Amino acid sequence: MELRVDHLLDAEKATAGRLPGRVGLPVILTLRRARDGGSFDGSEAARVALLQRLAGQGFRYVDIEEDLQAPALDAHIRESGARIVRSLHDYSGVPPGLSRRFSALARRTDEIPKAAVTPTTCAQLAELLNVFHGLGDSERVLLGMGEIGFPTRVLAPRLGSTWCYASPTARAVAPGQVTPVTLEDVYRFRDITRSTSVYGVVGNPVMHSRSPMIHNRGFTALGLDAVYLPFQAPDLDGFWKVADLLRIKGLSVTVPHKQAVLSRAVRGDAEVRAVGACNTLLRPEGRGSWSGMNTDSEGFLAPLRSMFGGAVPTGLGATVIGAGGAARSVVAALSGAGARVLVLNRTIENARTLAEVFAARSGGIDAEGLESARGFSDLIVQTTSVGMSPHEDADPAPELKLSGREIVYELVYAPESTCFVRRALEAGCRVVYGRKMLIAQAMRQFLLFTGREYPPSVAENLERGFD
Ligand code: ATR
Secondary structure: OEEEHHHOOHHHHHHHHHHHHHOOOOOEEEOOEHHHOOOEOOOHHHHHHHHHHHOOOOOOEEEEEOOOOOHHHHHHHHHOOOEEEEEEEOOOOOOOOHHHHHHOOOOOOOOEEEEEEOOOOHHHHHHHHHHHOOOOOOOOEEEEOHHHHHHHHHOHHHHOOOOOOOOOOOOOOOOOOOOHHHHHHOOOHHHOOOOOEEEEEEEOOOOOOOHHHHHHHHHHHHOOOEEEEEEEOOOHHHHHHHHHHOOOOEEEEOOOOOOHHHHOEEEEOHHHHHHOOOOEEEOOOOOOOEEEEOOHHHHHHHHHHHHOOOOOOOOOEEEEEOOOHHHHHHHHHHHHOOOEEEEEEOOHHHHHHHHHHOOOEEEEOOHHHHHHHHHOOOEEEEOOOOOOOOOOOOOOOOOOOOOOOOEEEEOOOOOOOOHHHHHHHHHOOEEEOHHHHHHHHHHHHHHHHHOOOOOHHHHHHHHOOOO
């Protein structure tokens, strides 16, 4: 447990020394000044005096910043039997020469060096991960703050950090911290060891992804020594270094990297070739080249097949709204299944380009396009980002009338119910929620990653809702 004395009220600061005696845990005493991301705004003399007063009251560790020169305080802490955590912080980047600086942090062998820095690219995350190499089994705490650094928090036990930080409420004490419950329930933190296999989803943005919850629940149910993390990747080049350093074995790939990753994947399956995009990368040994696969089309078809009791009926008339990457997988899947497809898109030219690849029809979201949709109305698939939070009230095709006989398939899964879905339900349509496709494509990935079927009971639970 860490007690952040800088966040306490003055009256509480005076009695903070009572805590260690009352909790059955080792407690870290920290009094962080504002410029290191804390709330203490008094003088350095006042800070040292308060630390001096509190140390010696049963705290197991005392966190002192790298540049604080207070030999009397150091000696007092040692005499009390506590250990010094010598820390450095960087809230804007990864400082040059971090490796050297980190190795020089501890002033004596009984001190624990700690660095919390902020990678702003995957290349910087790779620099941070490189610092771990060569540290052996020595006690240390090294972590990346922010979204890009997040994997270092969950992987603390695998990377050999002595502990990791979590905040008990939604108000994180540092950028990228999650609650202890999230660490345990979503990321199975206590099961992670030095030999845990690493999987993840690479994209930008990606932190909202539900894929970690889906895959990690599967690992837990099957007792597999593996963990699945979000990798926020503005720079794919830097990310490949991260993947090598962590020996990542499998990846889900999401926006905007589904095409770009193909330059690294040696073999695409038939679907990758048909769709020209890849949502799954595999490398079972955690090194060497990647195989690229695509489970999006199969994941899209699975809920329809179960709705139709086996196969999608040949000649099914389908209107696909949108012409981006997601639409491409959908059109590929529907054409492959023998459906008649019409692509409607805000930008007609994009609809036409996509439709031509699969010999489908195309149009705009205008009077003419909506008129043609009457002949393609067994199934309406909504593939645009319209309706996604925070734009829940937007409808991608407000003029598209629904009679109630259509099946409406909404790819957006957050929020669960979009404006378009609400309109479909009001009209009496059967609705397929985006969550079903997300789970179905993830189940296929899970099989590719692990060689094991995703546990059906876990899938059924997730299909009822993610929360
Ligand atoms: P993805 O890979 O997730 O499908 P994308 O490639 O950016 O994302 O595609 C976004 C799709 O949503 C496109 O069809 C886009 O239409 P344009 O081709 O006209 O850009 C569509 N889209 C995005 N915002 C939209 C909006 N406000 N109204 C209608 N369509 C929209």
